[in-house]
Amino acid sequence: MKALEFRGRKRTKELLSQIEREIPERRVKVMHVCGTHESTICRYGLREALPENLELVQGPGCPVCVTPTERVDEAVELSKKDGVIVATFGDMTRVPGSSESLVADGKNVRIVESIEDVVKMETDKEVVFFGVGFETTASTYAPVLLEDHEGFSFLSSVRRIPPAINFLLEECGADVDGFIAPGHVSVITGSEAYREVVDRHGKPVVVGGFEPLDVLSSVLKLIRSIKGEGKLVNDYSRAVDEKGNENAQRLIERAFKVKDSSWRGLGDIPDSGLELKNEENDVRKKFDLNIEKDKTRPEGCICEEIITGQSKPDDCKLFAGGKCDPRNPVGPCMVGSEGMCNVWYRYGGT
Amino acid sequence: MTDIGLEEGSGGEEMMKLLEESVLPHLEGGDLEIGLEEMDDGAAWELPDGNYLVFTTDTHVVKPLFFPGGDIGKLAVSGTVNDLAVMGADPKYLSSAIVVEEGFEREEVEEISRSMGETADEADVNIVTGDLKVVERGGLDGITVNTSGVGVAERLTKSSSLEPGDSIVVSGDVGRHGMAVLASRHGLDFSIESDVNPVNGLVQKLMEVDGVKSLKDPTRGGLAAALNEMADCSGVGVKVSEDKIPLDSEVEGAGKVLGIDPYGLANEGRVVVGVESPFVDDVMDVLRKSSLAPGAEVIGMCKEKNPGKVLLETEIGTKRVLRPPHGDPLPRIC
Numbered sequence: 001m002k003a004l005e006f007r008g009r010k011r012t013k014e015l016l017s018q019i020e021r022e023i024p025e026r027r028v029k030v031m032h033v034c035g036t037h038e039s040t041i042c043r044y045g046l047r048e049a050l051p052e053n054l055e056l057v058q059g060p061g062c063p064v065c066v067t068p069t070e071r072v073d074e075a076v077e078l079s080k081k082d083g084v085i086v087a088t089f090g091d092m093t094r095v096p097g098s099s100e101s102l103v104a105d106g107k108n109v110r111i112v113e114s115i116e117d118v119v120k121m122e123t124d125k126e127v128v129f130f131g132v133g134f135e136t137t138a139s140t141y142a143p144v145l146l147e148d149h150e151g152f153s154f155l156s157s158v159r160r161i162p163p164a165i166n167f168l169l170e171e172c173g174a175d176v177d178g179f180i181a182p183g184h185v186s187v188i189t190g191s192e193a194y195r196e197v198v199d200r201h202g203k204p205v206v207v208g209g210f211e212p213l214d215v216l217s218s219v220l221k222l223i224r225s226i227k228g229e230g231k232l233v234n235d236y237s238r239a240v241d242e243k244g245n246e247n248a249q250r251l252i253e254r255a256f257k258v259k260d261s262s263w264r265g266l267g268d269i270p271d272s273g274l275e276l277k278n279e280e281n282d283v284r285k286k287f288d289l290n291i292e293k294d295k296t297r298p299e300g301c302i303c304e305e306i307i308t309g310q311s312k313p314d315d316c317k318l319f320a321g322g323k324c325d326p327r328n329p330v331g332p333c334m335v336g337s338e339g340m341c342n343v344w345y346r347y348g349g350t
Numbered sequence: 351m352t353d354i355g356l357e358e359g360s361g362g363e364e365m366m367k368l369l370e371e372s373v374l375p376h377l378e379g380g381d382l383e384i385g386l387e388e389m390d391d392g393a394a395w396e397l398p399d400g401n402y403l404v405f406t407t408d409t410h411v412v413k414p415l416f417f418p419g420g421d422i423g424k425l426a427v428s429g430t431v432n433d434l435a436v437m438g439a440d441p442k443y444l445s446s447a448i449v450v451e452e453g454f455e456r457e458e459v460e461e462i463s464r465s466m467g468e469t470a471d472e473a474d475v476n477i478v479t480g481d482l483k484v485v486e487r488g489g490l491d492g493i494t495v496n497t498s499g500v501g502v503a504e505r506l507t508k509s510s511s512l513e514p515g516d517s518i519v520v521s522g523d524v525g526r527h528g529m530a531v532l533a534s535r536h537g538l539d540f541s542i543e544s545d546v547n548p549v550n551g552l553v554q555k556l557m558e559v560d561g562v563k564s565l566k567d568p569t570r571g572g573l574a575a576a577l578n579e580m581a582d583c584s585g586v587g588v589k590v591s592e593d594k595i596p597l598d599s600e601v602e603g604a605g606k607v608l609g610i611d612p613y614g615l616a617n618e619g620r621v622v623v624g625v626e627s628p629f630v631d632d633v634m635d636v637l638r639k640s641s642l643a644p645g646a647e648v649i650g651m652c653k654e655k656n657p658g659k660v661l662l663e664t665e666i667g668t669k670r671v672l673r674p675p676h677g678d679p680l681p682r683i684c
Contacts, residue, residue, distance in 0.1 A: 045670035048670070327364070
């Protein structure tokens with residue numbers, strides 16, 4: 001399939017004018033839940049091109065951003081123990097904890113590109129993999145976690161997207177008219193994973209792809225759904241079906257158990273976390289971790305409001321004043337390429 | 351004590367801050383046509399005959415030392431030759447100062463030197479003085495090569511001379527050097543070759559075209575940084591079309607995979623030209639005849655609107671601001 005099919009000028013114009021014609025006159029707020037969607041929106045200047053009364057926000061869709069401070073603190077504490085190496089993705093090493101990030105001391109921290117790198121590491125130390133991600137990443141962790149590995153343990157920061165969307169509506173009273181669901185998570189979960197959002201909350205969900213025309217098409221379908229009855233639409237059928245990848249789901253089920261999980265900006269969300277089933281490799285069984293939840297946050301940082309779609313990066317004084325950037329990130333949304341602040345920084349905002 | 355971070359060598363805001371706070375206050379630049387305080391690619395001194403002596407220097411620390419399309423030797427000569435050329439000078443003589451780590455292979459020093467000699471021949475310059483030092487193991491990562499160069503210019507080109515209505519031309523596809531180095535560093539299987547080449551011959555021909563006002567070699571910070579500098583220094587808005595910006599399909603693909611914008615990646619053999627629009631065809635004629643300008647294109651125009659900003663019309667017809675890249679996605683690229 002050629003990418004050009006998703007980037008035609010003519011089709012872009014058509015979609016934009018259809019959206020213009022069909023959007024209700026009132027303000028419409030659409031939330032997507034994915035850093036890749038945000039990149040497409042910024043890279044192609046879609047916010048500027050869409051009608052003014054359409055507000056497009058990013059929700060809790062960056063796994064690095066939603067990892068709460070206490071989980072970072074746990075990883076930092078582990079990295080200070082004798083005989084322990086903490087291995088994780090580069091972005092995670094730079095997320096500020098309550099007093100420092102993993103990279104600050106860094107002696108016993110290794111940056112890896114996959115969980116396979118971790119189990120291949122040659123060392124007589126205990127290697128703790130600090131694994132972050134959503135369903136898509138969980139499916140890549142699962143096969144390795146199901147194997148037996150000596151001297152290996154897992155600190156989980158793995159989360160499920162659909163419970164977070166429900167929670168936003170139920171507990172946070174999010175004033176969102178509809179959601180664009182992330183295509184790659186949905187490849188694993190299937191579009192039906194968002195059924196509850198639609199049936200219980202009456203909010204439409206469109207599962208969308210990542211090319212600019214995908215995003216515009218998803219916005220149009222969402223607007224149509226908002227005007228009618230809340231519906232579940234799979235607008236990314238070239239990759240996603242109703243049921244998802246059942247093999248991957250089975251692997252995730254075998255490797256992980258569903259638990260409540262804490263999200264930055266949102267708090268504890270029931271059934272939103274994936275913890276390791278094999279307790280022998282669970283870091284909490286091997287080490288005593290006594291980290292208190294730290295509710296304080298860096299002065300001026302509004303990452304929590306950004307994660308919940310209440311604010312955008314340019315509402316942040318640190319962002320606007322050039323006091324927070326990818327090299328010296330104050331909050332997690334500036335750290336990784338999926339974070340809204342980071343994306344805005346790279347593409348010059350909006 | 352404050353430790354210096356990698357980003358402070360990135361050529362961006364951080365480096366400027368370091369220089370302005372800790373280096374420049376202690377140096378006296380002298381009263382030159384283009385002096386230290388202008389922080390240009392080099393300095394220029396007016397000679398008694400009305401021509402200008404242009405002087406520049408650059409230290410090269412690329413990793414890996416040998417990359418597809420070139421090596422640190424070719425890069426060291428091309429970089430200095432091109433810096434002189436885009437200031438309007440005809441490069442003449444270069445120096446070469448090499449620092450080697452104990453244990454570095456002698457054959458590699460020879461290969462790098464051979465490459466420097468060949469590139470100097472190509473550029474029609476001579477390397478006329480030099481120095482070599484060896485530091486203890488661990489005192490340096492392999493080798494660094496510094497080259498300085500002088501050349502003579504009849505007239506100097508400046509980034510500050512563009513006006514609304516002028517056209518912007520790029521001499522070939524962008525982002526090649528940065529992506530070639532990055533791909534080989536990560537062992538990625540692409541056939542992308544660096545564009546590293548001395549382009550002084552081509553620049554000389556461009557200088558002969560009426561209406562050519564401004565020339566930039568889009569090295570660190572790539573096309574995005576070069577266009578922003580032109581917009582900023584001249585106080586004009588620059589509008590470019592993504593459709594027109596030449597991009598190798600592999601560079602584009604690799605950029606997508608790695609999440610890196612090729613417009614912010616270094617080029618080592620390209621020139622961005624600002625030219626009065628009636629003369630743009632003459633510039634294109636020169637470029638089309640050169641083997642060093644594959645796929646040259648008129649990519650945009652200077653506008654009165656949005657002075658100091660670069661506006662990119664995306665391939666789907668929407669618009670976004672193209673900012674200079676912040677920091678360096680890839681340290682040790684040149």
